[in-house]
Amino acid sequence: MSDDANLIERFLEMLVAEAGASQHTLAAYRTDLEQASAITGGRLSCADRELVSKLPSHWRKLQNSTVARKSSSLRRYFRFLVEEGFRADDPSDALPRPGSARSLPKTLSHGEIESLFRHVAEGLEREPGKAAISRLSAIMELLYGSGLRASELVTLSRSSIAGDEPFLIIKGKGNKERLVPISQQARSAVRRWMEFVDPMEKWLFPSRTGHISRIRLFQIIKEHAARAGINPAKISPHVLRHAFATHLLEGGADLRALQTLLGHSDISTTQIYTHIDSARLVELVNNRHPLSQLDLAR
Template identity: 45%
Template sequence: MSDHRAISDFLDAQAAEAGAARNTLLAYGRDLRDLSDWLANRRLSLANLTRDQVEDYLTHCDAQGLSRATRARRLSAIRQFTRFALEEGWRTDDPALRIAGPGRAKRLPKTLDRAEVEALLDAAGRIGRTQTDRARNVCLIELLYATGLRATELVSLPVAGCRGDPAVLVVKGKGGKDRMVPLSTPARAALREWIVLRDAAPHGSSLHRMLQGPGARWLFPAIGAEGHMPRQSLSRLLGNMAIEAGIPPARVTPHVIRHAFATHLLEGGADLRSIQMLLGHADLGTTEIYTHVLDARMRDLVLNHHPLAHVASECRKTGDPST
C-alpha cells in the first residue's frame, strides 16, 4: 500500500470512527505527509517504519528549529497512525509506542484583564460601516467572552438554536460532542438585536444575498462554500476592535478571549470542574493550566482572611517573634 493511500485510509477512519474534528484531520494529514516526504527522500516508506527512523525524523524536526509543541504534535500524529496500522494488521508492531516526546513548554496562557475586555466590548459597537455590521460585531465579542467558545464553534453556530432568546446554547465541540453553555444578560441582548437585524436585511444587500444560499443556516453568514464566517475573518475583526480599544492587536485573538473567560471565572470563585465542562475539555488536566489563578487566590485568602494573618503581619513589622 502506498503512503498516500495509507494516510488517506487513516484519516477516513479518524473521521468516521473517532469523530476527529476537521482541523485535527488537517493537522494529522500535514504531519504525516511531511514524515512520508522525509522517508521518500531516503527511499523509505511508512509501511516499514522503524523506531530508529521515527527518532531520526524527530531529530530532523528539531534541527529545523520547530517548536517543542510542533514536534510533540507530530509525534502524536505518528503514534495515532502506527497504532491504527497495528490494529488494521498492516504491521505486527508499533514503532512509536515507547518513544518519549519532547513535551510542551509549560507557560501560562495569555489573557486580558477585565478592564481590557470591557474596552474591547465597548469598541465593538464602534466598528462597522452600518448598524447591522456593528450589531454583528457586538454579538460576536459578547458571545465569545460570555461562553469561552473556540473560534470554530462560534462562527459555525446554527441560527436555529439561537432564536427565542435562549438562556443557554447547545454547542457542538471537538469530536462532535455537544455541551451547553449559559449566556450572560449582555450576550442575550446582543444576540437578540443581531438576529432581528439579520432577519431584516434589506433586499439586495450583501447580507440578504448571503441568506439566500448556504448562509441561511448560520448565525454569522458569509460568502463561501461553508456559508458561515471564516475563523480568519473573526480574527481580523478582533484585531480591529483591539486597535479601537487601544490594545496591541497581537494580544487579542479568539483563544485569548477564551482564556480570559476561564481566568475571570476562576477569579470570581468558579471551580475547575465547572470550567472544564464549559470549555469542553475532555481532560481536567487541560483545564489545570489556569491553576495559577487559584494559587494567587489561595494566597490572598490566607494572607487576608486567616485569623492569624494579622498577627503574623504585625510580627514581621515589629521584628518581635513573641508578638
C-alpha cells in the first residue's frame, strides 16, 4: 500500500473514531483525497505548497460548493498529518479558502478536566485492583499530563518508561526520538497499570493482536467522559492534547517550550494549535500593562 493510500485510510479511521463520521461523509472524503492523490502522482501526503497550489486548476469546471468541500477535505487531511507527526508543515494555505475562517480546535475547561480526573480517582479508590480503571488512569495521565498524540500513546512500548526517569522516550515519524516530561503522578499511574501487563509484553497498552487501536482508545475516552457527566462529543485524545497545550499556555508557558513538548518541527504549527481565551487577554492587558497602573485622571 502506498503512503497516500495508507495515510488516507488512517485519516478515515480517525474520522470514524473521533467524529463518528457517516458512510456518506467517509465516501466524500475518500473520493476527494484519492482524486487529489491521483492528480499529484501519489504524492499528496508529502506535497509541498507549490504542488498543492496546482490542485484548484483541476476544479475549474466544478461548482463553488464542490470546490469548497474539496478544499475543506484537504485542509482537514493536512491538519491530521501535522497533528499526528506525519509531516512538519501544512501546505493547505495554497488552497482556495471559501466561506468563513477556520474555527479554533476544541478544548476542555479546567472544570471539565477536574471532573474527568475526579471520576478516575473515585474509581481507583472504589476498585483499586481492577485493571480497567488502572489502564484508564494511565491513559488519562499521559494524554493530558504529557500531551501525547493518540498514535504515540497506542504505540508506546514498555521500554518507553525508563525506571524513575522524569521523561518518556517517544518515537515519532522516521523513528526520530524525543523526550517528553512525565510527572510523578503519571509515573505512578503507569507503574500501577504495568502490574496488570505481562512482563514479556512489548506494548504498554496491549491488545489481543498487538497494541490497542486508535479506535479503541477513542472509545475508552468517550465512555469515560459519559460516566463523568461530560458530553462524549466534546472529547477525544486530541482534545486532551489540545487542552494540555492550552492550559500550559494559560499558565505562562511560552510557545517555544510548547513547540518542544508537542514535538512540532515548525513554531507556526504550535501557534495554530494553541490559543488563549480572549477574556484572559483582556484581563492581561488591564491588569499587567504598565499604563493600567497609572492614574491618568489626576
